Amino acid sequence: MSTVKTIPSWQALTQHDVFPEANHDEVARMNVLTHLNYHLSARVLPGVKQSYEQRVKPAFVKAHGREPESRHEIRQAMQQDSYFQFWSALRRNTMEMRHQAGRAMVLRQIDRIVSKVDALNQDAATLQLDDSIPVPDNIRDVDIHCQPGCYYTEYFANDVTVAASYDAGLFVTTAGLLGALSDGGGKAIANWLAQEHPGFKPRKILDIGCTIGHNIVPLAQAFPDAEVIAVDVARPSLRYAHARAKALGVNNITFVQANAEHLPQFANESFDLITTAMFWHETSHQAMPAILRTIERLLKPGGLTLHLEQPQYQGMGLYEQFIRDWDTYFNNEPYWGPMHDLDLKQMLADAGFQVDELFDVGVVSKVDEAIFGKREAGESGEDYGRAPVWNAFGLWKK
Ligand SMILES: C[S@@+](CC[C@H](N)C(=O)[O-])C[C@H]1O[C@@H](n2cnc3c(N)ncnc32)[C@H](O)[C@@H]1O
Known part of the structure; x- marks a missing residue:
């Protein structure tokens, strides 16, 4: 018998000791976003290329008498294309929703996570924090990939919200490809x-x-x-x-x-x-x-x-x-x-x-x-992951 191996559930992530715990709805939210991401890259994204080849590039050539000469020219032309706008807006939204979902999950249990982190870190010579080291100016004010607070922001003593949220959310963007x-x-x-x-x-x-x-x-x-x-x-x-x-x-x-x-x-x-x-x-x-x-x-x-x-x-x-x-x-x-x-x-x-x-x-x-999962001898199915x-x-x- 063959089993189709496809995107695993978010629950397949290793639930290590400081990993946020998720309730039923939070797992469902993570899985919907993961599948939406996968759908966008596997099934919708190829249509962006078709739009370029069949509509946007020919129109560009007609207007300029030549093909685009840089990725920037392609971007400027594609930004007017409704199919690109549709894919791009959805992709951006999956990112924002991943952060909101991860953050909400973490914030409702942050005291518990912080006390576990504190217990594991207590008096450890292998953790060397130094208040005098600032986040460099050139990266300080950027919420990279729409991540609220980036990797740096802390709102209270021993805050780890951004880190726990990153741990929980990365799976959504990579659709499990990075492993458990x-x-x-x-x-x-x-x-x-x-x-x-x-x-x-x-x-x-x-x-x-x-x-x-x-x-x-x-x-x-x-x-x-x-x-x-x-x-x-x-x-x-x-x-x-x-x-x-x-x-x-x-x-x-x-x-x-x-x-x-x-x-x-x-x-x-x-x-x-x-x-x-x-x-x-x-x-x-x-x-x-x-x-x-x-x-x-x-x-x-x-x-x-x-x-x-x-x-x-x-x-x-x-x-x-x-x-x-x-x-x-x-x-x-x-x-x-x-x-x-x-x-x-x-x-x-x-x-x-x-x-x-x-x-x-x-x-x-x-x-x-x-x-x-393990693939048995002779087993077929999607090659995903x-x-x-x-x-x-x-x-x-x-
Ligand atoms: C994308 S993350 C790297 C991912 C990480 N290597 C991993 O394996 O998951 C980029 C990291 O680089 C750090 N970073 C950026 N500039 C830095 C610098 N000048 N010195 C030290 N860390 C820096 C950021 O704080 C952030 O945590």
């Missing part, structure tokens, strides 16, 4: 290292912009003898990250409140592996040169720096650039487009790296059987 712990990217890095570089055993690992630690936890588990440092500027996220890691039984990560542009507390050439996961497009591109210089300074010769990130626009078709750039203009991701336009090789060279061996790879996450591939770039320091 929303850690598919980190698992993919760990798998890639195990397969491609089995002899590489980093003793000291730094993760920059860790947020709530989704992707550094799998690396810390893959290298249990390593000392792992995870930095971020967002206090509520770090509090939650630390408690979440403890709740998952991971004790080799120290979470540090720090601005990655500087990190004076760490010695030159002291890390074997420095990672980021979906970080660069959410920090300001203006901060990127200083952060890359920090990475170059901290990485040991022979060490690896590896970055999970959406692909750069260079060399990509204009329509694909336009559709990927949706987040810049309609999802409050102001750094997305400028970051994906950068010449990474040049940026890394400017930071002092020898870049001849800069590589781009697809890192593959194993199927998370905890959420998608079977083997997500994440883009990564990196280099070994000479």
Whole structure:
């Protein structure tokens, strides 16, 4: 008998000790939004391309005597198209509704979550918060991807609302593809290292912009003898990250409140592996040169720096650039487009790296059987969630 494996329920997420508890209606709300997101990307989005090819591009060519020459020209033309407007408005709304649903769920139980987080964090040397580190000006006032309060805002002592809400809501936008712990990217890095570089055993690992630690936890588990440092500027996220890691039984990560542009507390050439996961497009591109210089300074010769990130626009078709750039203009991701336009090789060279061996790879996450179930021999069904591939770039320091 064959079973169709499709989007799992939001309830399949691992209910770790600080994860928000959901009642019946909250689960239903998360599932409706998840399915709406999936429907929009799988069934409605292809129609946006058809609108472009069949209506918008021909009209543009007629008016200008040439095809669009940049993603910006495509966007300006598509903004007038009713099918694009329909898809775009719904997509934007699923994002706003995800945050409202997650936040409402968290806020009604915030005292309970905070007391659990506090108990797990009490007197821990592995959580190092520092009031004197401000959120940098260039990212402070941006509620990134429409997330109220971004990752930073706190309204009362030991607040973790934004972090718990992010933990609960990410599933909705990714339709479960990140797995039961929303850690598919980190698992993919760990798998890639195990397969491609089995002899590489980093003793000291730094993760920059860790947020709530989704992707550094799998690396810390893959290298249990390593000392792992995870930095971020967002206090509520770090509090939650630390408690979440403890709740998952991971004790080799120290979470540090720090601005990655500087990190004076760490010695030159002291890390074997420095990672980021979906970080660069959410920090300001203006901060990127200083952060890359920090990475170059901290990485040991022979060490690896590896970055999970959406692909750069260079060399990509204009329509694909336009559709990927949706987040810049309609999802409050102001750094997305400028970051994906950068010449990474040049940026890394400017930071002092020898870049001849800069590589781009697809890192593959194993199927998370905890959420998608096991596929029996001969079993057919949708391939949804079977083997997500994440883009990564990196280099070994000479
Ligand atoms: C998209 S999130 C990264 C996701 C995370 N790596 C994960 O695995 O889930 C971006 C994070 O970068 C942090 N960030 C942005 N600029 C930073 C900086 N200059 N120094 C440290 N953290 C920064 C933000 O606070 C936010 O938590």
